[in-house]
Amino acid sequence: MNAPRCNIRRIVRDIAHARSGDKGNTSNINVWAYDPANYELLKRTLTSERIKQTFPLLIRGQVTRYELPHLCGLNFVMHDALEGGVNRSLNLDSHGKSFSYLLLGLELEE
């Protein structure tokens, strides 16, 4: 493992971009490494297990990760992750549009 080069931990937003969308109570977030050199680091950082463990009250169902290696992309499908979804949730953002920034805010596993 590479040691961090400075004391400030980098976050996913430093190496990748993302967009989230919803279908019912299922949220999906696609994440893309800007630089192919960082794709392995992105995959190591964003595992289905880590995401589910980090947000246990929000993500109540299964998390599946799809990989598009030739585009340096990951797609996370998170079931029962929208507080009931747009039909039930009283969250101001009942679609979970902002949830891409939950993943972009995670610290990198450097």
Add this chain to the structure above:
Amino acid sequence: MAIFRIGTGAGFSSDRLNPAVDLVERGALNAIVLECLGERTVAFGHRDRMADPQRGYNSLLERRMRALLRACRKAGTMMITNMGAANPRAAAARTLDVARELGLKGLKVACIEGDDVSTLVPRDAPFMDEPGMLSDVDLPVVGMNAYLGMDAIIPALGAKADVIIGGRLADPSMFLAPLAHCFSWRASDMPRLGAGTLVGHLMECGMQVTGGYFADPGVKDVEKLADCGYPIAEVQDDGSAVITKLPGTGGCVTPATVKEQLLYEVHDPSCYLTPDVTADFSRVEVAAAGPDRVKVSRASGSSRPEMLKVTVGFDGGFQGEAGLSYAGPGAHGRAQLAAEIVRDRMARVHGVKNDIRVDLIGVSSLFATARVRATEAEDVRLHVALRSRQKEDAELMLWEVESLLCCGPAGGGGYRGVIAPCVMTKSVLIPREQVKPTLEVMVA
């Protein structure tokens, strides 16, 4: 035809209009698509239609038609839209009225119906993506609409309609239909239908592929976002396409903007279901092809689904939202006290048992359930939300929040409260042979 030029003039019900006019005037388009329907939008349309049988279509339809019809005729651009929502017939009639007012004699308006399947779906129909069945929902049904594919749209293209208006036309199918018609793609040519579906998928959300919903200053900068341009797809016979936009418009088309849209609201990239095809986006190539030009290729597809998705809309009662702000030293504590007072009094004084959600905007709101670390803010807005079948519950909640102005913690100000109707939607499936799209062509 070597290249088919198709543009997007709306990517959701409330999308911008002036960039659509610009696109028609300067885009030399063969076709423009206005995608204006979400699952819940059609349910709201049904509520509107119940209140007034002449309504139920997109509330911006008249304004959009007035701004676009003459430019479309001048440019030789045909229009396809699902602005008909829950009432395509009334939408088509209103469009004809506008065309006549504009003096567009001979304009052909096609109306596609048959997506309303409320008499065909049994009450014991199981949900598509969760346990249970329709009859489990203890709410009044407002409407049921099947997603129609390109086979519902192509007859209108054959009739040489200038404007095609439908209700629940599937988003990518509105793009795929004119491509398949123009290039004479066979209904069994699944790789090409998959490729055309990718074009539709990338285009259907409008500016989300040209720099909209992308900017993050300092990390992902986008120029002139306030004047972002709608997308154009230059599509070839093999289904590959260049995604671009008009010169001089704001925004950007880059591999990054295209990739974010590639998997937007997609689950398994190798299995994206539409009424037309099981599309495969897993091997799509995305390549820069000049400034604000990105080439997409290698989408594919396999069998056409035998079942069509149906959105069932229910009357969900009302949602009330109310807010009050606190600022300066101790703002967080005062807002927290206000939140406790509202919760306590709604239950104890009014006996309202519905779930009430209280957020402290500035401290923790969107990510409250995710438990991301809260900040210590000095500008905090109490935000209370409640949903109920009884409008009175929402009215009581608004009253309680407003009463904090005199009876709550010190220094609260800026009360606002609003009550809005609610819908609930569920998805079921219907065998496609039971759904019979109809076409009527009217002439201005």
